[in-house]
Amino acid sequence: MAIQTAAIDVADEYARLVKAAPGAAVATFTGYVRDFSEDTAVHALELEHYPEMAQVVLQALGDSAAERFGLAGWRVVHRYGLLSVAETIVWVGTVAAHRGDAFSACEYMMDTLKTDAPFWKREHGPSGNSWVKRRGSDDVRRARWSAEKGA
């Protein structure tokens, strides 16, 4: 797990993950800064975070995914600071014996991270900066994992 300002080297992260935890099925997700939001163009994205709590939450999230889906390995990298459009924001990798567990664990980690990890996005656009509000669809996606298993 890493929380950093530097761009995420996806190829390097992938190589390190599969070397440390070889397995038959590997799933990854990479999130990038988009150039639009619900009602305006976006020039850049600023991410504030709560460093000590983010460490605790991301580590616990990976541990819970490993236990729940029987992972051989996992890694999550999350950035903070000022990011340009098309830059990486987050990367999650999961290694399991079968694709179902690798896919599910990766999705579970992303869905949970979005609502539970202490990061806050602020979009920079043509008419100024505005904090991103939590989307209801994120809560719905997060709730699915609690409904499937009392987490």
Add this chain to the structure above:
Amino acid sequence: MNVTIKLFSTLREALGEADFELDLGALNGQVTTWDVAAIKTALSKRGPVWRDALNQPNLVHALNHKVVFIDAIVADGDELAFFPPMTGG
């Protein structure tokens, strides 16, 4: 009894502080057991900006880096953070 208060995102901006030490005994010597709600009430007395910021819907409180309900008991040396819903990923 001292606690560290931390504020993030819209709370930090609205209140103009990122973190500070709070002496609960100095605030109210009569109270012996403090929960998150009591600290919110005490801080809300700092003025309308504090009251509005700390009583917004969906306010999240984390005690020692874990999200807690408003009746969580706060002890000497604890770190209590207030912030809006998280939007990472």
